[in-house]
Amino acid sequence: MGPVVQTRGLSKRFGGQTVLDGIDLSVPRGSVFGFLGPNGSGKTTTIRILLGLASATSGDVEVLGRKIPKFLPEVLPRVGALVEGPGFYPFLSGRANLHRLDAADRFVDPSTRRARTAQALERVGLSQAANKKVGAYSLGMKQRLGIANALLTHRDLIVLDEPTNGLDPQGTREVRHLVHSLTEEGTTVFVSSHLLAEVEQICSHVAVLRAGKLVAQGELSELRAAGQTRVEVLTPDGEDCRQVLVRLGLIPQEPPTTPHTPSGSDVVVAAPLPKDFLPETIVAALVAAGVRVKGFTVDQVGLEELFVSLTGEGFDVVQ
Structure with missing residues (x-):
């Protein structure tokens, strides 16, 4: 029942350049955790390491209490993610894209695929556009479809990298409500963003990254009080x-x-x-x-x- 995500001395270097420098993250279970920083500060690199998409130069990483990358096959089925924008087959419908992605998951029951897909599309407001080709989707609709993919099955951890990118005010508000509903179901939500107004409305905890270094971390209310x-x-x-x-x-x-x-x-x-x-x-x-x-x-x-x-x-x- 410890932190959902924990890193100790996490560092990443590309050649002679240090992108992450001794990051000690601790994401409480059941929180909406805002991961903040200027563009280029190392947020996406950190997320890629947490998900096993990149390797750390040094340091320890634990996700859901298991070491990464050693126990990655055990951890990933319990994690949903939207990182660096969604990628889909443009010639297939939104529903067909989700079917293909769900079929690639060997841990789920194929007999309930249609129902799971319909529920995920409904949760992100894409039921009416489910049979429309993704090539005709707007950026905001593609973003919603990416979130739907992360929600195809229950996850203990959802990682969202700039989840409101391309969304109109109504869509942004719907994502906000969706995040809150996920935490009510016991899911921890890790949100990387530079849209501070949105983070302020949905997050219970935040960490601030600057040039690869963690400069603040804790409950949002406590950080405000210290300000x-x-x-x-x-x-x-x-x-x-x-x-x-x-x-x-x-x-x-x-x-x-x-x-x-x-x-x-x-x-x-x-x-x-x-x-x-x-x-x-x-x-x-x-x-x-x-x-x-x-x-x-x-x-x-x-x-x-x-x-x-x-x-x-x-x-x-x-x-």
């Missing part, structure tokens, strides 16, 4: 507000990237809030100084800002 809290003041007296904040020992900063929309001459003045600093103290000081306060909010740093603080806005991309 910075910020106060934002909406006022027409911007300069006076800044002076009051400085007298209180706070450091005014540039307005947040998505501030509360000011109107007319109003401005947003923001400042990091130290721990144990009562926000009421700020409001009282502003009012006492005659600063007109039209809005006052205390915001916890969002996942995007946490991500930028961990990876740096000018990160180097590993090719």
